[in-house]
Amino acid sequence: MIEYYLDLNPLTENPDDCSARTLPIRVLTRSDILEECCAEGTGITPYEAESIFKRIEKVIAESLEKGYSINTPLINISPSISGVFENWNDSFDPNRHKLKFNATPGVLLKKVAEETKVQKTDRRTSAIDIYGFKDHTIGSGSEIITSGGIGELKGKKLKLDPADSTQGIFFIAEDGKETRVAVYVSNTDTTQIFQIPVLGAGKYKLQLRCISKNSKKLSVGSFEKVLTVE
Numbered sequence: 046m047i048e049y050y051l052d053l054n055p056l057t058e059n060p061d062d063c064s065a066r067t068l069p070i071r072v073l074t075r076s077d078i079l080e081e082c083c084a085e086g087t088g089i090t091p092y093e094a095e096s097i098f099k100r101i102e103k104v105i106a107e108s109l110e111k112g113y114s115i116n117t118p119l120i121n122i123s124p125s126i127s128g129v130f131e132n133w134n135d136s137f138d139p140n141r142h143k144l145k146f147n148a149t150p151g152v153l154l155k156k157v158a159e160e161t162k163v164q165k166t167d168r169r170t171s172a173i174d175i176y177g178f179k180d181h182t183i184g185s186g187s188e189i190i191t192s193g194g195i196g197e198l199k200g201k202k203l204k205l206d207p208a209d210s211t212q213g214i215f216f217i218a219e220d221g222k223e224t225r226v227a228v229y230v231s232n233t234d235t236t237q238i239f240q241i242p243v244l245g246a247g248k249y250k251l252q253l254r255c256i257s258k259n260s261k262k263l264s265v266g267s268f269e270k271v272l273t274v275e
Contacts, residue, residue: 129141192244
């Protein structure tokens, strides 16, 4: 079961149009998945699961590096190059072009999407609602952020426990690597002021994860815009 709520859609002409935003119950990490693989009754040891997982990761990474595309029931991965080439004689320039790997769901995930039930919920009941982000180092609310700068989030139910490693503000790179905020200046239900971690150039999604009062469930809220470190 996946919960969702509706929000106004600013991209359409009709002022009443809405779009859906999903509410994941929590984020499963690599360690969580390995732990599930070794659940009681499976007969799989943690060493076996870790070894197989590492081997799969290595084979996929090396195959992509060699020029292969990946096609599995779970996920499909293929390379692409972004950037403008000036003419037919132009060649790849790392300063102007970027190699990327695009991932799309395989037949298994497509089937799961078709069979999974969804349930509409009231936006007001969502644990986290992020209204806006500002980089005080730049002094604006733009989508450009400064590595190591000072960031501010505005919203509802933003308070978190920095001592709990599952909670926090996370910057998620395009390759899925997560960088957790370490320094918090203000930590309240409506405002988070923090030091932006040291981040490499690229695009990032921002997530806030917390456990609300009177709840044992980890909730996840995402800033709707993609942030960029130049």
